[in-house]
Amino acid sequence: MVAIEAGNVVKAFGDFIALKSISLTIAKGEFVAITGKSGSGKSTLFYSLSGLDSIDSGTVMMLGYAIHSLPEDEVHRIRNTKMGFVFQFHYLISELTTLENILMPAKKIKMHKEKMQYALYLLDYFDIQHCKDKLPSQMSGGERQRVAVARALIMNPDIIFADEPTGNLDSINSEAVMRIFKEVNKQNGTTVILITHDDEYAHMAGRQIHLKDGQIEYDVYNKAVSKKSY
Amino acid sequence: MFELAIKYILSRKVQSLLMLIGVALGCGGYIIFTSVQLGFQTFMKERLIENNGHITIESREEDITRESMEGVFFKGSTVYWISGPSGRRSNEYLQSAWHWQKRLADIPFVVASTKRIEAQVTCARGAFYRSVTLRGVDPFYEPKVTNIAEDIVVGNMNMLNSGNNLVIVGVELLNFLGGKLNDTITVVNSNGNVYPVKVVGIYSSGDRRNDRTLILASNTTVQNILESPGRITKIVVKTVDADRASTFARELSQGTYDKVESWDEANINFLSMTQQQSFIRNITIFTFILVVSFGIYNVLNMLVHQKQREIAILRSIGYTRNDTVVLFLLQGAILSVVGGIIGILIGYGACSYIETIKMPGRPMRVAWDVFIYLWGFMLVVISALFASFLPAKTAGSLSPIEIIRRTE
Ligand SMILES: Nc1ncnc2c1ncn2[C@@H]1O[C@H](COP(=O)(O)OP(=O)(O)OP(=O)(O)O)[C@@H](O)[C@H]1O
Numbered sequence: 337m338v339a340i341e342a343g344n345v346v347k348a349f350g351d352f353i354a355l356k357s358i359s360l361t362i363a364k365g366e367f368v369a370i371t372g373k374s375g376s377g378k379s380t381l382f383y384s385l386s387g388l389d390s391i392d393s394g395t396v397m398m399l400g401y402a403i404h405s406l407p408e409d410e411v412h413r414i415r416n417t418k419m420g421f422v423f424q425f426h427y428l429i430s431e432l433t434t435l436e437n438i439l440m441p442a443k444k445i446k447m448h449k450e451k452m453q454y455a456l457y458l459l460d461y462f463d464i465q466h467c468k469d470k471l472p473s474q475m476s477g478g479e480r481q482r483v484a485v486a487r488a489l490i491m492n493p494d495i496i497f498a499d500e501p502t503g504n505l506d507s508i509n510s511e512a513v514m515r516i517f518k519e520v521n522k523q524n525g526t527t528v529i530l531i532t533h534d535d536e537y538a539h540m541a542g543r544q545i546h547l548k549d550g551q552i553e554y555d556v557y558n559k560a561v562s563k564k565s566y
Numbered sequence: 567m568f569e570l571a572i573k574y575i576l577s578r579k580v581q582s583l584l585m586l587i588g589v590a591l592g593c594g595g596y597i598i599f600t601s602v603q604l605g606f607q608t609f610m611k612e613r614l615i616e617n618n619g620h621i622t623i624e625s626r627e628e629d630i631t632r633e634s635m636e637g638v639f640f641k642g643s644t645v646y647w648i649s650g651p652s653g654r655r656s657n658e659y660l661q662s663a664w665h666w667q668k669r670l671a672d673i674p675f676v677v678a679s680t681k682r683i684e685a686q687v688t689c690a691r692g693a694f695y696r697s698v699t700l701r702g703v704d705p706f707y708e709p710k711v712t713n714i715a716e717d718i719v720v721g722n723m724n725m726l727n728s729g730n731n732l733v734i735v736g737v738e739l740l741n742f743l744g745g746k747l748n749d750t751i752t753v754v755n756s757n758g759n760v761y762p763v764k765v766v767g768i769y770s771s772g773d774r775r776n777d778r779t780l781i782l783a784s785n786t787t788v789q790n791i792l793e794s795p796g797r798i799t800k801i802v803v804k805t806v807d808a809d810r811a812s813t814f815a816r817e818l819s820q821g822t823y824d825k826v827e828s829w830d831e832a833n834i835n836f837l838s839m840t841q842q843q844s845f846i847r848n849i850t851i852f853t854f855i856l857v858v859s860f861g862i863y864n865v866l867n868m869l870v871h872q873k874q875r876e877i878a879i880l881r882s883i884g885y886t887r888n889d890t891v892v893l894f895l896l897q898g899a900i901l902s903v904v905g906g907i908i909g910i911l912i913g914y915g916a917c918s919y920i921e922t923i924k925m926p927g928r929p930m931r932v933a934w935d936v937f938i939y940l941w942g943f944m945l946v947v948i949s950a951l952f953a954s955f956l957p958a959k960t961a962g963s964l965s966p967i968e969i970i971r972r973t974e
């Protein structure tokens with residue numbers, strides 16, 4: 337099954353072409369690391385594939401949806417139920433407690449009661465039970481980032497997009513977050529698309545797509561991580 | 567979104583409190599201001615109607631001109647004026663009173679009418695004397711048309727009919743004359759003839775001018791004193807609606823030369839004062855609410871700016887543009903509804919208190935009208951919604967990707 341299929345995606349900012357005709361296919365259940373130097377177009381690719389940003393030409397099919405040509409309501413519904421985002425900065429809502437933040441996506445479709453059990457499970461699983469009723473300002477960066485990941489997972493999405501989620505974390509916290517992605521990928525078969533600077537983390541992924549100047553320089557499967565897992 | 571809106575409000579306690587106070591004062595101020603003014607206006611209006619009914623019919627005073635003299639001289643004769651005629655022809659007495667009463671009885675908007683005869687006389691007791699208004703009324707019909715009977719604090723209007731030359735005297739006038747109930751005072755008419763009258767009642771309206779210069783008596787008594795039996799000077803009419811009195815008056819004046827005047831035409835000053843008061847009130851309230859609205863607009867605008875990242879994340883987890891618009895509109899709505907309710911309570915409390923304040927004579931009058939409260943409430947809610955509309959729209963139009971890119 338295909339999670340994302342991109343064909344000749346071009347994205348330009350004025351005269352500057354950030355993505356130069358990128359084509360790729362990501363199967364469901366893959367763990368893909370996107371790497372490349374700063375400015376190589378990683379974030380741009382992430383925004384374009386996930387439908388957060390528009391593209392100038394080409395096609396993106398996500399889970400069978402032509403995400404760039406759907407009506408806005410439909411896009412929001414898909415984001416809500418099928419996609420999870422984690423950004424470099426945690427982006428928690430500062431007035432809400434950890435539990436409320438995690439349940440925010442479920443609240444949109446009034447599923448927060450049903451999802452409560454799962455939210456508590458995630459708190460436990462991410463080792464942040466003690467933060468359940470804390471506000472973001474009362475937690476450490478690592479704890480906050482784990483909350484953000486938990487929020488991305490609450491709807492059991494098919495795809496998780498993460499843009500340098502460990503960028504602001506120390507190594508211990510980074511590893512904890514990476515381990516979570518890995519386990520979610522293994523246990524739930526969730527497709528994970530992870531942008532990272534860190535080669536070590538890239539090697540934890542089953543596949544590495546390396547960008548250079550808006551083009552794919554190489555796209556390799558990591559044998560050690562078992563390419564057959566999907 | 568409602569819960570989040572509440573949380574946003576609660577997380578900015580000082581700002582929210584200030585907005586709340588502003589809205590509450592706007593709403594409460596409107597209610598207090600309007601209630602007191604309308605109360606005062608109603609009081610004034612009642613006072614005017616109380617004394618002179620909705621419509622008065624009197625004989626017309628007429629300036630004498632060349633034209634008005636036409637037909638006075640022999641037919642066919644030519645008159646040359648060396649200097650034109652001047653002066654005023656005044657017919658003190660209403661000639662067609664009987665005719666009027668017959669006509670009024672058949673008009674549907676006329677509730678009741680009564681006859682009066684009124685004149686300036688001098689009244690005296692011992693060495694004290696004063697020029698006063700002697701007003702003859704019909705003790706049976708007068709209470710159906712005006713409220714002067716209610717101002718009689720000692721005795722009652724019917725007593726005027728229980729004999730000849732009985733009067734009810736304004737309280738201050740009686741004090742001035744040094745008289746008391748059942749005393750006899752004298753009234754001197756314009757011919758210099760002296761009539762003794764007996765004080766059978768005391769009148770106190772709270773209006774000093776009346777209380778100092780008014781003597782009530784029956785029409786018969788006054789006709790007797792003025793030596794003009796059967797005459798009257800005025801018919802006073804009560805209609806079905808005091809506010810439409812001027813329209814009714816115009817209708818009545820058709821086909822007659824008599825002067826038909828509604829209470830508001832007779833008191834044109836009162837009307838312009840009322841309008842001026844309302845104008846000042848509206849300007850004041852409008853300015854205040856504008857300031858409050860601007861405050862709300864500012865606070866929400868800043869909030870939208872501060873919360874950009876959170877708006878972006880809401881969008882990325884599936885909340886729509888509309889959701890973010892609603893999030894900010896709701897804050898304005900919640901603050902204004904709560905503020906409005908507090909304002910209503912403030913207004914109600916203040917009005918209840920104001921009503922107990924004693925002005926010289928009577929307690930302050932306050933209008934109790936549900937619509938004043940409704941309007942005050944709507945006014946602040948609508949303006950707050952208006953003020954939050956632009957910031958909310960801004961929030962809705964933010965592009966999540968722009969925000970994320972900016973901060974990433
Ligand atoms: N809104 C924009 N307007 C103009 N140019 C842009 C815009 N966004 C990105 N770019 C350019 O596109 C290129 C790719 O940017 P992108 O953010 O995708 O890089 P990146 O690989 O994510 O880098 P980093 O590792 O630093 O996050 C960069 O050269 C950047 O300057």
Ligand SMILES: [Mg+2]
Nearest residue numbers: 378379380974
């Ligand atoms: Mg980037």
